Amino acid sequence: MKCFVVLLVCISIGWVHSGKIKPKFNIARLGEATQSSTYRPEYNAAAAIDGDTDSNMMAGSCSLTGYDNPAWWRLDLKKRYKVEKVVIVNRGDCCGERLLGAEVRVGNTANVNNPTCGAITDVSKEAITVVCHGKEGQYVSVVIPGREEYLQLCEVEVYGKEYRKPNHDNSDDSVLEDIGNLFN
Numbered sequence: 001m002k003c004f005v006v007l008l009v010c011i012s013i014g015w016v017h018s019g020k021i022k023p024k025f026n027i028a029r030l031g032e033a034t035q036s037s038t039y040r041p042e043y044n045a046a047a048a049i050d051g052d053t054d055s056n057m058m059a060g061s062c063s064l065t066g067y068d069n070p071a072w073w074r075l076d077l078k079k080r081y082k083v084e085k086v087v088i089v090n091r092g093d094c095c096g097e098r099l100l101g102a103e104v105r106v107g108n109t110a111n112v113n114n115p116t117c118g119a120i121t122d123v124s125k126e127a128i129t130v131v132c133h134g135k136e137g138q139y140v141s142v143v144i145p146g147r148e149e150y151l152q153l154c155e156v157e158v159y160g161k162e163y164r165k166p167n168h169d170n171s172d173d174s175v176l177e178d179i180g181n182l183f184n
Contacts, residue, residue: 045073057154
């Protein structure tokens with residue numbers, strides 16, 4: 001019986017640490033968005049986190065900056081998170097190539113010069129996923145560096161978990177000790 005319990009515990013620990021648990025809650029909806037400029041009032045930064053993934057700009061649920069260098073959009077999550085992935089819904093009715101070269105950045109400063117998670121190199125699909133591997137920060141930005149461009153985002157979804165300061169109580173060690181004690 002002890003062996004069976006140990007096996008279940010080991011499988012559970014492996015499953016939890018394997019990263020197979022997919023985040024389900026879009027934390028972008030909890031934040032506040034701003035952008036470098038606004039093309040027209042209906043294309044404001046908040047339109048990109050309204051939960052509507054319609055990729056037709058004329059439907060009124062996309063953000064759009066002016067022709068800026070750099071054009072940027074920033075989300076303040078209000079707390080620090082370990083960001084696993086960012087999903088961007090690009091404009092689908094035209095001009096999707098404008099997003100090529102855009103960078104997704106995550107960090108703790110309110111400027112848009114935080115560390116980069118990744119760059120958008122393929123706009124063949126409307127939904128683009130950038131994996132951030134738990135990059136920690138309060139701010140998520142989409143920036144088109146190095147050129148004048150319009151930045152259009154029909155939805156930005158952010159998935160991750162709230163950042164917790166590391167607890168140095170060696171709780172992982174005590175769990176392993178408890179498992180080891182089951183064999184004695």
